[in-house]
Amino acid sequence: MKKKVMLAVLTACLMFSAAACSNQANDDTAGETQNTADGEESQETEESTSRLVSVEDVDKYIKIGNYKGLKLDRMMEEITEDQVNAQIESDLVANAEEVTDADAQVQDQDIVNINYVGRKDGKEFDGGSAENYDLTIGSETFIEGFEDGLVGAKKGETRSLNLTFPEEYPTEDLAGQDVVFEVTVNSIKRPGELTEDWVKAHTDYKSVKEYQAAVRSEMEKAATDSALANLRNSAWSAVEEASEVKEYPAEDLQKAKEDYNSLIESYAKQSNMEMEEFLESQGTTQEQLDEQCEQYAQYKVKQNLIVQGIIDKEGLSLTDEAAEKVKTEMLEQYGVDDINTLVEQFGETSVNESVGVVRVCDYIIENADITDKIDDGAGGVLDGDAPEDTEEETTEGTTEE
Structure with missing residues (x-):
């Protein structure tokens, strides 16, 4: 069955620009969007000051909701010792x-590579066999x-496990049924212990204490x-949500529709289908496509x-100091050194839109009434001051010249 994409394509089309606010993007989807343009978009440098809309008098087309003095919550996750230890355990594994x-x-906790064959009433059942499967003992x-039936086995040993599927098992013909798995252990891997020698051999740190501190620091930065x-x-x-469009600029609306339709056409082409056949394969009609x-x-x-x-109202730009910091953040996110690399991959328009959205988000935050709250990891929320580096991270990309 061909993968259905129509229901998700609206979100996919918005991925690069809209999702920039959440630091997430889909490289494949955005790349496909750029490819469908067949190189028609200009590949200018980051110094470009192109407007994001074709009109000059934006107020004629939209009533922008209040964006100053908003009351917002900044929710920080509290990194616990248990979380740090769990991450270290994951590194050991x-x-x-x-x-x-x-x-x-x-x-227990060994990683065994196994071949196994499952049989019910002496016959193999679908999905019950595999080769060279890595299984962590104790992972359930x-x-x-x-x-548990493999604990104590040696490399090369084959064991027969007489088991019963649980009554609530989703595959109806296996639920509650007795089966036999024949399992061969191909190899055994074992996580090391957290020692000075392990740290020196597997990390860039020189001691357990330094490594533990680095793990916590990385987790706190992620939070x-x-x-x-x-x-x-x-x-x-x-x-x-508080903004209301008075009138959609015809040129901008038409361009957005063309971009959307180009993306759909690229999906059809990749599937080696005519558009009508592709829409049918997605369970979508032309009318539904037009609505999307x-x-x-x-x-x-x-x-x-x-x-x-x-x-326009606040005298911001896509090349001011704060915008340049947004670009630096994007470069780190995508693991590239030059903004032109993103321009070549996604197109100048998409990059400008992404920078613009984040630049404006940061301006809104800079002028908001923010309450810091701590997520204690147990479903509770506590009022409290954000860590010092949190404040720096939040304001770093919002300073205006």
């Missing part, structure tokens, strides 16, 4: 080494008794980045009107 002792026996990946992403989303949503196209175009134009309107 990821660097597990093969056990070479021929007499070594499988034990398989039905009860499977992993800070997530808090900023969520804060940007909240800021954007508040303004977008209209929704996409209206949202995209509304987004650009809001961003351009705030840029």
Whole structure:
């Protein structure tokens, strides 16, 4: 069955620009969007000051909701010792080494590579067999008794496991049924212990204490980045929902529709189908496609009107100091060194839109009334001051010249 994409394509089309506020993007989808343009978009440098809309008098087309003095919550995740230890345990597992002792026996937390065949009433059943499957003992990946049944086995040993599928198992003809798995252990890998020698061999740190501190620091930075992403989303949503389009600029709306239809045509081409056949394979009619196209175009134009309107009113730009910091953030996110690399991959328009959305989000945050709250990881929320580096991270990309 061919993968259905129509229901998700609206979100996919918006991916690069709209999702910039949440620090997420889909490289494949955005790349496909750029490819469908067949090189028609100009590949100018980051110094470009192109407007995001074709009109000069933005107020004629949209009433932008209040974007100053908004009350927003900045939710920070509290990194606990248990979370740090869990991450270290994950690192130990990821660097597990093969056990070479021929007499070594499988034990809890070992990673065993296995071949297995499952039979019911002496006959193999669908989905019950695999070769060279890596299984962590104790992960509860398989039905009860499977992993425990391998504890004590040696490399090369084959065991027959008499097991019973649970009554609530989703495959009806296996639920509650007795089966036999024949399992051969091909190899055994075992996570190391957290020692000075392990740290020196598998990390860039020189001691357990230094490594533990680095793990915590990385997790806290990830929590800070997530808090900023969520804060940007909240800021954007508040303004977008409060804004009202008076009239959609015809040129912008038409361009957005053309971009959307080009993307759909590229999907059809990749599937080696004519458009009518492709729509049928997606369970979608031309009328439904036209409706999705209209929704996409209206949202995209509304987004650009809001961003351009705030840029105009507040004297912001896509090349000011704060915008340059946004670009630096994007480069780090995509793992590239030059903004022109993103321009070549996604197109100048998409890059400008992404910078504009984040630049405006940060301006809204800079002028908001923000309450810092701590997520204690147990479903509770506590009022409290954000960590010092959180404040720096939030304001870093919002300073104006």
